[in-house]
Amino acid sequence: MTQPKATLCLWFDNEAEAAARFYAATFPDSHMGRVHRAPGDYPSGKAGDVLTVEFTICGLPCLGLNGGPAFPQTEAFSLQIATEDQAETDRLWDAIVGNGGRESACGWCKDRWGMNWQITPRTLTEALAAGGAEAARAFAAMMDMTRIDVAAIDAARRG
Structure with a gap:
């Protein structure tokens, strides 16, 4: 197998294999x-x-490095996962948070290994890309959320 030209290297404190197994079992197109x-x-x-x-992870080639505790993960780096609906958003959110992770704001959560995730429904991304009043309403609705509520974003988009 040919190694990809670019690979995302993620630093772990000696739990890269456990994290990789979790990611492969949780996210689509992952192994x-x-x-x-x-x-x-x-x-x-x-x-x-x-x-x-x-x-x-979702087709993105990664390498987990067991580098020890010297460089913990921070919110300066995250993986954004686009979801199609509330069911997929909930499944991924619950998998991350329910496996020793924790919630954050605006669709962000952190897994038990410190990796930061943005679980982002496509409707939110589309609303923000639309610009103008639609984007402003969706953005304002998102600012009050932890897990993104697709119905609330869709309602905000419509005004």
């Missing part, structure tokens, strides 16, 4: 790839420990 073990000792692990994990 686990190869698990690579360290050929020698390294700053946050020993020879034979899982060093990297190849996986795909």
Whole structure:
């Protein structure tokens, strides 16, 4: 298998394999790839420990690196997942938050490994792209939400 030209590398504190398995089981068009073990000792692990994990999230090639606690995830980086309806929004939100994650504002949540997610229904993205009063109403409605409520966004779009 040919390695993609670009791969998103995500830093974990020694739980890259567990995170990758969760992502592969949770998100559409996602799967686990190869698990690579360290050929020698390294700053946050020993020879034979899982060093990297190849996986795909929604078609995006990723590499999980067990780099240790030096660089925790922050809100400066997130993965945005476009959802088609409330059922998909709820399924993904509940999977992340219900597996040791926590809610944030405006459709953002954080998983148990510290990765930040934007679970964003397409209707919200479309409303914001429309601009003008429609975008302003949808934006104002979103600002009061944690999980995005598709019906409320659609109502705001209509005015």
